[in-house]
Amino acid sequence: MLGVLKAIQTTVKAALRKPVTVQYPTEKKTLPHRSRGLPVLLWDFDINEPFCTGCQVCARYCPVDCMTVTMKDNPNFAAGKSKRKKIVDKFYIDYARCMRCDICVEVCNFDAIVMNNTWQGVELSRYDRQDLVMDLPALLRQSKTGELETPFREPMGVAHSGWAPRMDEEEAAAAAEAASLEKHHGTSPDKPSLSAPTPDPTAEAPPESKASAEQGTPEAAEGLEKEGGEG
Amino acid sequence: MAIETRPPHESDLETIDINVNVGPQHPATHGVFRMVLTIDGELVVDVDPVIGYMHRGNEKLPENCDYRQVIGYHDRTDYLAQFNTEHCYVEAVERLAGIKPPERAEYIRVVLAEMNRIASHLMFFGAFGTDIGLFGTSFMYAFRDRETIQDFFEEITGERMMYNYFRPGGVAWDLPDNFRQRCSQVLDSVERGVEQLDGLMMENEVVLARCRGLSPVTVEDGINWGLSGPMLRATGLKHDIRRAEPYSIYDRFQFDIPTGKQGDVYDRLVVRLEEMHQSAWIVRQALETMPEGPIMAEGLKRVLRVPAGEVYMRVESPRGEYGVYLVSQGSDKPWRHKVRGASFSNLSALRAMSVGNFVSDVIIILGSIDIVLCEVDR
Ligand code: SF4
Ligand code: SF4
Numbered sequence: 001m002l003g004v005l006k007a008i009q010t011t012v013k014a015a016l017r018k019p020v021t022v023q024y025p026t027e028k029k030t031l032p033h034r035s036r037g038l039p040v041l042l043w044d045f046d047i048n049e050p051f052c053t054g055c056q057v058c059a060r061y062c063p064v065d066c067m068t069v070t071m072k073d074n075p076n077f078a079a080g081k082s083k084r085k086k087i088v089d090k091f092y093i094d095y096a097r098c099m100r101c102d103i104c105v106e107v108c109n110f111d112a113i114v115m116n117n118t119w120q121g122v123e124l125s126r127y128d129r130q131d132l133v134m135d136l137p138a139l140l141r142q143s144k145t146g147e148l149e150t151p152f153r154e155p156m157g158v159a160h161s162g163w164a165p166r167m168d169e170e171e172a173a174a175a176a177e178a179a180s181l182e183k184h185h186g187t188s189p190d191k192p193s194l195s196a197p198t199p200d201p202t203a204e205a206p207p208e209s210k211a212s213a214e215q216g217t218p219e220a221a222e223g224l225e226k227e228g229g230e231g
Numbered sequence: 232m233a234i235e236t237r238p239p240h241e242s243d244l245e246t247i248d249i250n251v252n253v254g255p256q257h258p259a260t261h262g263v264f265r266m267v268l269t270i271d272g273e274l275v276v277d278v279d280p281v282i283g284y285m286h287r288g289n290e291k292l293p294e295n296c297d298y299r300q301v302i303g304y305h306d307r308t309d310y311l312a313q314f315n316t317e318h319c320y321v322e323a324v325e326r327l328a329g330i331k332p333p334e335r336a337e338y339i340r341v342v343l344a345e346m347n348r349i350a351s352h353l354m355f356f357g358a359f360g361t362d363i364g365l366f367g368t369s370f371m372y373a374f375r376d377r378e379t380i381q382d383f384f385e386e387i388t389g390e391r392m393m394y395n396y397f398r399p400g401g402v403a404w405d406l407p408d409n410f411r412q413r414c415s416q417v418l419d420s421v422e423r424g425v426e427q428l429d430g431l432m433m434e435n436e437v438v439l440a441r442c443r444g445l446s447p448v449t450v451e452d453g454i455n456w457g458l459s460g461p462m463l464r465a466t467g468l469k470h471d472i473r474r475a476e477p478y479s480i481y482d483r484f485q486f487d488i489p490t491g492k493q494g495d496v497y498d499r500l501v502v503r504l505e506e507m508h509q510s511a512w513i514v515r516q517a518l519e520t521m522p523e524g525p526i527m528a529e530g531l532k533r534v535l536r537v538p539a540g541e542v543y544m545r546v547e548s549p550r551g552e553y554g555v556y557l558v559s560q561g562s563d564k565p566w567r568h569k570v571r572g573a574s575f576s577n578l579s580a581l582r583a584m585s586v587g588n589f590v591s592d593v594i595i596i597l598g599s600i601d602i603v604l605c606e607v608d609r
Contacts, residue, residue, distance in 0.1 A: 004435060004436045004437075006430050006434050006435075007430065007431050007432070007434070007435045009430070010427050010430040010431045011368060011431070013427075014372070014427070020375050020378075031385075032382075032385055032386040032389070034385070034386065034387070034388065034389035034404075034407075035385060035389050036388075036389035036390050061297070061300065063296055063300040063303055063304075099303060099393065100390065100393070101300075101303045101393070101395045102389065102395060102403070103299070103300065103303075103395075106403070115389065117389075152389065
């Protein structure tokens with residue numbers, strides 16, 4: 001009997017304290033800086049173009065294959081305004097499939113993609129799941145309008161998590177060009193590790209499957225990529 | 232079987248056993264799990280567990296993934312003990328590849344894994360309270376504190392559940408600045424919550440009446456059935472992989488291994504409740520001695536190629552022995568990737584534990600196993 005009284009005492013005590021819940025649509029909890037929403041692209045305000053060069057590294061490393069990226073020549077580079085030879089042409093992320101794993105952010109060599117850490121993302125309740133396939137303007141919107149004030153990107157994140165060594169601007173541009181060459185010709189001009197240009201010459205080449213992924217259109221490449229396993 | 236419990240005048244009637252389906256969509260089955268109960272009146276004479284509704288190919292999928300992409304799949308294997316499962320996987324890869332994670336990373340892993348154990352046991356108490364008829368009360372209490380832990384994890388990893396934070400060689404990024412103070416604050420508040428849960432449940436007449444002496448398991452049976460974790464410790468056997476085969480840096484911490492006496496449902500509760508206190512103790516010790524320094528091993532290549540070989544790594548997850556068996560053929564993908572789910576093995580003892588009990592008690596017995604269906608089916 002005493003046990004029941006003790007239980008009731010606990011309940012009464014709990015009834016007297018303030019509620020811990022937040023009434024969601026009207027009140028929102030503050031999100032931590034590192035909060036990982038869905039991935040969005042960043043806008044380079046200095047040159048007025050996206051940071052993304054369309055190098056497809058993220059698309060290849062995405063575990064669920066939810067990204068599609070294509071690349072084009074950068075008109076701003078021809079006009080001498082930008083250092084990026086290549087720039088993203090089309091970019092699709094299927095938010096319905098994304099599992100918010102952060103891998104695309106970690107592998108991107110150009111700091112072009114981050115996880116949304118605000119509440120003002122894309123509303124995920126839709127009537128048709130096709131509506132959740134985001135295109136380039138939709139992905140850039142948050143960064144362009146300044147909604148994404150302080151995206152979290154660990155300064156050493158890439159190197160720390162062991163994905164890729166940092167590249168400086170020149171190497172990055174070379175990488176972008178090389179990637180595009182490889183895409184068009186299906187071969188690599190000099191370096192074995194095109195998608196992963198590393199300053200370290202002893203670094204290993206990317207997995208074989210990556211090379212095969214280079215040859216087709218991005219859509220086809222995504223399919224190929226996962227079939228290239230050794231097992 | 233067990234005919235004598237019927238009133239005498241009924242035994243003259245001709246009765247038949249009937250089959251009752253519990254699940255797959257049933258709140259008492261903790262996921263999509265089906266039990267076909269053969270009942271004789273209120274007595275259960277046979278239990279046929281049907282699993283597989285949650286099968287997603289979580290063992291096969293990683294065989295087409297880069298070693299670092301696999302981590303996310305381990306979060307989804309046991310979605311209540313993500314850090315423990317990640318810990319198991321990254322240690323397996325590290326052992327195979329010969330990577331030594333830096334000291335600080337090891338501490339971070341232990342702190343987070345132990346916090347995760349508390350969160351998982353809280354979830355157990357919440358769900359178990361619902362099973363025995365405490366309705367929402369224990370659930371709300373436990374979830375309030377679990378939420379505190381999840382908020383804390385979100386501050387570190389950015390995610391509330393699927394953290395994807397450990398990496399072969401270390402952890403993805405460093406802890407926030409105020410980590411130590413914040414962690415002890417969370418621990419304090421959670422421990423207060425555990426006290427409340429203790430007061431609400433452990434001496435509660437309802438819990439005592441329904442759990443004490445229900446389906447006792449002997450040590451021999453426990454071992455023979457392949458039980459592990461709190462289920463095995465409740466039988467009285469002091470077996471904890473953190474002690475029996477210390478991995479990571481668990482040999483540096485002091486903690487007790489709580490055990491039960493007769494392996495009944497109540498003992499399982501007691502063991503889990505005490506484990507939360509022990510985990511909190513480990514976290515406090517780790518916080519005191521956590522060094523500064525790098526969080527990622529040096530010299531890792533962009534593409535992680537693991538030398539050919541095989542490894543079996545096991546950790547003490549909140550549910551028991553969680554194991555990962557990896558076979559590498561020297562490429563960047565595991566050639567074989569096998570997971571030993573603790574709940575799967577524990578669940579296989581369900582029939583032996585339930586036959587001869589009442590239907591309502593079988594629900595409690597199932598609840599006390601603390602299954603996570605994603606881990607059972609994988
Ligand atoms: S890795 Fe970065 S630069 Fe390359 S396509 Fe992805 S977002 Fe763009
Ligand atoms: S967060 Fe993960 S799943 Fe989502 S797009 Fe990036 S890599 Fe793909």
